[in-house]
Amino acid sequence: MKNINLARNEVLVALVILAFCAFAALSDPRFLSIPTLTDLLRNGIILGIFSVGAMLVLVSGGIDVSFTAIAAFAMYTTTVFLLEYAPGLPWYVIFAIAMVLGALLGCINGVLIAVFRLPTLIVTLGTLSVFRGFLLTFVGSKMISALPPDMRGFSRMMMVRGTNADGSFYSLPWAFAALVIVVVLTWFILHKTMLGRSIFAIGGSDESARRIGIHVTRVQFFVYVYVGALAGLAGIIHASMSRLANPFDLVGLELSVIAAVVLGGARLAGGYGTLTGTLLGVALIVLVQNSLIVLGIPSTFQSITIGILILVGTGLPAWQAKRAEARAA
């Protein structure tokens, strides 16, 4: 039986998104148009890639706040390196370099968390400032707008391009395909491989996972390396799309990302999280960040809105769980 279950975050978030769009369309009919859609999709790319990674960490029972620093580090260092030594490399090699850099930084998190079993929030808070401090002290703190030619070339590659009735342009860059690939790959890992089952198992209970023979250290290590690589990818795409490598960028986004992920129903305690929910959460956050003004709510209320969404989105399930527990006891 497939009832609509209101207790599920996915359903809740989807309804809020629909309501949001309905109200936005009522107050401004131009809201329901292809340019709005392509704008939202484009703005969701970076947040989406980050969120998929953050979701994976939550599922494994941890939390990561350092990924934005990893992204900034990988993006900026790759750009500086390329401009110095090999400005002519094609974009896919550039992306690969950034991802490898991100994965290497992820290794540091992985060692501290998987091998030394330090608490994940504190470790990643620490590595956040280490990565950022290292980047700004030793690599550089100047913005670079003269990017390698192929990064700029990538930003001009469009999947869809068109003109409105009123003559304005809209377009969806190929960078969006990166988000799609990341989502499909993560879905495959989570649901079609032993590794994915192990990640869920560890998140549920790492002691039980260990007893049924899962190599917990190795799986956790993989999670942080994978998230690092995703962060590197998101960083380099961000720089390419904005045609600017700004070392101060991205850091500060982690709270929005975690908000998107928990709105999508991933549990902080681990063991539960879905890609659908995560993407819906991202959609909602992007909507709030870009289109609140359409509803007549001033943009100064943006953080209040996101805060309330987090509290309601995570409070409702928590409250229901608490009531269920009280009834069982």
Added chain:
Amino acid sequence: MSRTISSRLSSPEARLALIAVLVFVFMAVLSPDRFLSVQNLTSMAFQFPEFAILALAVTVTMLTGGIDLSVVGVSNLSAVVAAMILASIAGETAVGAGAVMWLILSMVVALSIGAVCGLFNGALVAFVGMPPILATLGSGLIFTGIAVALTGGSAVMGFPAAAAWLGNGLVLGVPVPLILFALLAAIVAFIVSRTAFGLKLIMFGANPRAARFAAINVNGLLLRVYMLSGALSAVAGMLVMSRANSAKADYGSSYLLLSILIAVLGGVNPYGGYGKVIGVVLAVLSMQFLSSGLNMLQVSNFARELIWGVLLIFVMLVNSPRAAALLRRERTT
């Protein structure tokens, strides 16, 4: 009974005291005339109390196994409201008894706002059953958002001259912020180690289920803990406001990481159940010695961030039983 040095160093507080002394001596040796100057020592005493008080706020919640990510939001919101009272009602020209009265009133208002924000956090954690990280992450955004909405995002300025005393004044040659911090640290230390409430706090942090079975009023406990944290944050907000002579919704955003870092560095167990205020005080001192020493050596702010992060991870590694076990195994094999 004589104790060996190694057994004395087995407690995290003793190790921290050693670190604090080492950092102090190291900096004093590197630049003796500047680091040990009266000017530097007093400027340090003015600087650290604001984030040290935030660290106390994080500490009390961490003792219960929770965390308060809204401390900076609470401190800015209460500072903004206090600043609005001082700037628009009292006005820049207020002097004498009138100004002092407005200052006291604004402090009372700030403290009440801090406590109400804390009550809100506590209710989310206790009655709704939300994980503290998410509850305070969301509420922190809301508090900051309210401060932004109140001010339109700009700074509130133009206080009576009396307001500057809180952050810049001296009593018998001792900076007011330092006195305030010492007082609050003593109060928190007393609450944690000498009262029934403190004992229950630690018990709940060590094992929430056992605490529930021991008939501890868990909900009341959580409400009071988060209220305490909110009120402490409000005091920090007032200090920042007085020192900056203005209040803004996004002041001190780097203090959140710093205050968590100090609490963990101070040996407070992030899972709850263990932590001493003296540890937090020692951690604050070592951080301040380190950062003003680095300042004298003309190290950039970014390098300071790097060093703080490294220090945090290093201390965690040193205190981690797992790391010790791995090290021992390597030595024997």
